[in-house]
Amino acid sequence: MNKIVIIGGGIAGLSAGIFAQKNGFDSVILEKHHTLGGECTGWDRQGYHIDGCIHWLVGTKEGTPLRNLWDTVGALDGVEIYHPESFMAVEHGDVTVHFYRDIERLKSSWLEISPEDKDIIEEFCIDIKRLHSFSMPAGKPMDMMNIIEKAKLMLSMKDAGMIMKKYGKVTFKAFSDRFKHPALKMAIYSFMPDGDYSVSSIIFALGMFTGDQSSIPIGGSKAMAQRMIERYTSLGGTIEPSCEVVDLDIKGDRVQKIKCKNGKIFEGDFIIAACDANTLYERLLNGKYSDPRFQKRFKNSKVYPLASNIYVGIGYEGTMEDIPRTLKFPVESIDIKQNKKPIEHLQMTHYAYEPDFAPQGHTVITFAINQFQDELEVWEALYKDKEAYNNEKKRIGEAVIKTMEKRFPHMVGKLKLLDVASPQTYEHYCNAYRGAFMGFWPTLSGKPLQHTGRIKGLKNMVLSGQWLQPPGGLPIAVITGKDTIMRLRKKLN
Ligand SMILES: Cc1cc2nc3c(=O)[nH]c(=O)nc-3n(C[C@H](O)[C@H](O)[C@H](O)COP(=O)(O)OP(=O)(O)OC[C@H]3O[C@@H](n4cnc5c(N)ncnc54)[C@H](O)[C@@H]3O)c2cc1C
Numbered sequence: 094m095n096k097i098v099i100i101g102g103g104i105a106g107l108s109a110g111i112f113a114q115k116n117g118f119d120s121v122i123l124e125k126h127h128t129l130g131g132e133c134t135g136w137d138r139q140g141y142h143i144d145g146c147i148h149w150l151v152g153t154k155e156g157t158p159l160r161n162l163w164d165t166v167g168a169l170d171g172v173e174i175y176h177p178e179s180f181m182a183v184e185h186g187d188v189t190v191h192f193y194r195d196i197e198r199l200k201s202s203w204l205e206i207s208p209e210d211k212d213i214i215e216e217f218c219i220d221i222k223r224l225h226s227f228s229m230p231a232g233k234p235m236d237m238m239n240i241i242e243k244a245k246l247m248l249s250m251k252d253a254g255m256i257m258k259k260y261g262k263v264t265f266k267a268f269s270d271r272f273k274h275p276a277l278k279m280a281i282y283s284f285m286p287d288g289d290y291s292v293s294s295i296i297f298a299l300g301m302f303t304g305d306q307s308s309i310p311i312g313g314s315k316a317m318a319q320r321m322i323e324r325y326t327s328l329g330g331t332i333e334p335s336c337e338v339v340d341l342d343i344k345g346d347r348v349q350k351i352k353c354k355n356g357k358i359f360e361g362d363f364i365i366a367a368c369d370a371n372t373l374y375e376r377l378l379n380g381k382y383s384d385p386r387f388q389k390r391f392k393n394s395k396v397y398p399l400a401s402n403i404y405v406g407i408g409y410e411g412t413m414e415d416i417p418r419t420l421k422f423p424v425e426s427i428d429i430k431q432n433k434k435p436i437e438h439l440q441m442t443h444y445a446y447e448p449d450f451a452p453q454g455h456t457v458i459t460f461a462i463n464q465f466q467d468e469l470e471v472w473e474a475l476y477k478d479k480e481a482y483n484n485e486k487k488r489i490g491e492a493v494i495k496t497m498e499k500r501f502p503h504m505v506g507k508l509k510l511l512d513v514a515s516p517q518t519y520e521h522y523c524n525a526y527r528g529a530f531m532g533f534w535p536t537l538s539g540k541p542l543q544h545t546g547r548i549k550g551l552k553n554m555v556l557s558g559q560w561l562q563p564p565g566g567l568p569i570a571v572i573t574g575k576d577t578i579m580r581l582r583k584k585l586n
Contacts, residue, residue, distance in 0.1 A: 094119045095585070098351055098361035100338045100377075103131020103523070104567055105558035106367030107321040108574025111166045114328035116582055121361075122330065123353060125337035125368075130318030131523050132530055133567060138511040141457045142450040143406035145514070146314035148419070148442060148461075149180075151229060151301050151568045153308040158231040159568055166571060167324030173311040175446050180302045182417035183280040183438075190280035191417070196222055196303045207274030214277075220256060224300025227253040229568055234576040236545050237583060256300070260293040262537050268292040283421060283438050288398065288465070289537040294564065313447065333357070337524075338368075341377050346552045363553050365577055370560035371526035382550050386542060387560075391526075394466045396539045401469060401516035401528030403486075405460040405493045410507040413443045413456045424496050436462065439496055457511070460493050465534075469516050469527045476517040486513035531565035546577055555580075 097113045099106045102124030113120040122129065135144040152159030153174050163169045180192040188206055193199040200218045204211060230246060238246065247254075260268070269282035284295050301307040310317055326332065336357060341364075342350035351359040366373040370387055374380065390397035421440045443458045444450045451457045464472065475482045490510040498505045516528025533539060541563040546555040557577040559565040 095362040096120070096360070097363045097365060097581075098123065098359050099365045099367055100351070100373075101125075101131065101366065101368035101558070102129030102322075102332060102334070103367060103558065104133050104318065104321065104570035105574040106131070106365070107318070107325055108166050108571045109365050109367055109557055109577050110325045110330045110574075111321065111328060112575050112578035114325065114330045116578055118363075118578075118581075120330050121333060121359065122325070123333045123336045123338055123351070123359065125335075125524060126522055127335045129322050129332060129334065130315060131570075132519065132525065133314045133318045133570075135313050135315035136512070138406060139408060139509065140452050141406070141408045141455070141511055142313070142315075142447075143457060143459060143512055144313040144315070144444065144447075144450070145404065147309060147317070147567070149298070149302065149307040150310060150317075151307040151566070152231075152571075153310065154228075154304075154306045157228045157306060159229045159306075159572075162231040162571055162575065166575075167320045168317050168571070169310055170320065172317075172320075175309045175311055176305070177309070177418045177446075179417050179419070180299060181419040181421060181440075183276075183283060184420070184422040185276035185279040188274075188276035190276050192280075192299060192302075194303055194305070199303070203277060207272070207277055210272050210274055210277055213271050220259070220296060221299045221303055223252045224256060224297060225304035227300065227304075228306065229572075231568075231572050231575075234545070234579060235543070237579060253297075256296055257293055260296050261291055261535075263292050264289050264537065265292050265295070286437065287434065291535045291537055294535055297564070309446075311447065313444075313450070333359075338377060341554075343551070346550060348551060348554045361553075363555075363581060365555055365557050367557045367574060367577075369524050369526050369529075370556060370558070372524040373556055376524075378548075382548050384544075384549065386544065390533050390539075390542065396536055397533040398465050398536065399469070399527050399529040400534050401464045401472075401519060401525075401530060402514070403460075403462040403464060403489060403516075404514040404518075405462070405490050406511040406513075407458045407460070407490075407494060407497070408451065408509040408511050409443075409456045409458055409504060410454070410509075411456065411504065412454065413445045413458075416443065416445075418442060418446070422500050424500075427492050427496050439493065441497070458497075462489075464516050464528070466527075472516045472528070476515075482515075482517070486515055489513055532560045532563065532569070533565075535563060545580065546573070 097118045097120040099122045102122045110120050110122050133146045152163050183190045203214045265285040269278045272278045337354040339354045340352040341348050348364050419442045421438045427436050441460050445456050490513040494508045519525040519528040544561045557573045559570045561573045
């Protein structure tokens with residue numbers, strides 16, 4: 094029986110492990126952290142549970158290829174799915190703009206706000222709706238398809254291609270400028286106020302959401318990862334937690350030995366690196382097997398930016414059912430020194446629909462503040478002085494609470510800072526390069542990467558995971574884990 098060693102127990106590593114076991118391989122997953130799941134995780138603080146990942150899971154709709162894949166890996170089997178009525182609500186002055194799941198309701202609520210924007214509102218809704226015909230493909234990878242299968246795939250992606258053509262080169266700013274009403278302008282613009290990020294990302298997100306293809310599994314991210322761990326071990330897979338791979342013994346074109354920080358050594362016929370791409374190329378392969386497509390991207394952060402987060406967890410002594418699950422509200426002054434430009438909005442998500450995440454009568458709330466290249470460099474420098482780093486996190490958390498109290502005066506004295514994660518947190522726990530939570534962010538000038546994971550010069554090792562294809566995230570992690578095993582099976586006939 095062929096033995097596969099998988100480096101990294103995130104969603105990609107677990108998916109590869111499950112498909113390896115299902116296909117008659119003998120596999121082991123080596124994971125740096127003491128628990129598996131990677132960035133798909135959550136953590137407990139002071140009686141609350143902070144969900145660290147799933148805001149939206151694409152592939153929750155029954156009968157779609159991606160849903161079938163999630164079920165196969167045990168992620169959603171028998172799990173209740175929560176369908177929030179709005180993707181987000183954005184406050185501007187005394188107007189609240191809702192991105193409703195029901196696209197007709199979205200349209201009528203926007204028309205009510207701004208009848209003079211009728212043409213652009215209707216066009217926006219038609220284009221979002223066009224994506225209802227699109228399901229993320231989760232069958233064979235493209236490189237394994239014959240010509241007929243490729244033609245069928247292209248046909249099924251006709252509408253998605255049309256949307257990319259129309260919006261792929263349009264920035265959030267340019268698109269928001271097409272609206273006359275300041276609140277509607279701001280609702281679009283505030284997603285990505287700076288940079289040349291393509292507005293197509295939000296059109297796709299809304300297409301998936303309003304087409305009922307993305308929702309939230311009850312129990313959250315950690316529970317979902319746990320179900321996949323159980324599926325993997327029930328199929329006979331072995332897990333090695335707290336087992337960080339630090340060195341590879343390479344002879345000729347083969348990896349012979351995998352050496353871990355805890356002294357353990359593993360050997361396998363095949364090795365799947367389901368860890369961060371930069372960790373693989375730079376740390377484990379010491380820059381000797383560089384891939385020009387990745388190098389080009391890592392070197393040009395303007396065209397291929399990475400995004401991370403400051404992620405603030407707050408416990409609220411009260412309930413919030415009457416407040417939209419995800420709400421963005423304007424802030425006058427929040428002092429985040431890392432950001433060159435002042436932050437104009439804060440985005441909060443509350444978990445009132447998850448009673449087990451907080452003590453009875455309380456609610457857990459998270460805030461995600463995007464961090465890009467310049468900010469990431471500031472965090473890297475700050476991390477060298479642990480005391481200053483911890484003080485800065487605390488200061489940001491307290492500033493968020495003050496802002497929250499200003500927006501919701503009835504919450505004064507009832508908000509408790511639970512935790513602040515920074516880009517360095519993701520780097521520390523997951524070896525995530527620059528704390529990135531997805532692959533390269535789509536910009537107008539960047540070309541999407543499509544990679545099979547092959548490492549030139551190595552015959553028995555491949556890369557898998559969120560870095561291989563856009564748009565990254567959990568769907569790409571689960572798909573690429575499966576694809577890696579499909580390619581391996583083909584290689585072995
Ligand atoms: C705050 C936040 C919110 C997010 N929200 C969403 C969302 O709403 N929807 C969505 O689809 N996606 C979301 N994502 C993205 C999603 O979490 C990731 O895209 C996905 O989990 C990546 O999976 P992966 O297996 O490819 O990589 P990872 O999760 O990074 O897994 C890699 C694993 O490898 C391990 N590892 C690294 N180096 C080594 C080594 N040398 N030895 C052993 N193990 C190693 C790491 O510890 C980690 O467990 C979010 C991420 C974050 C951080």
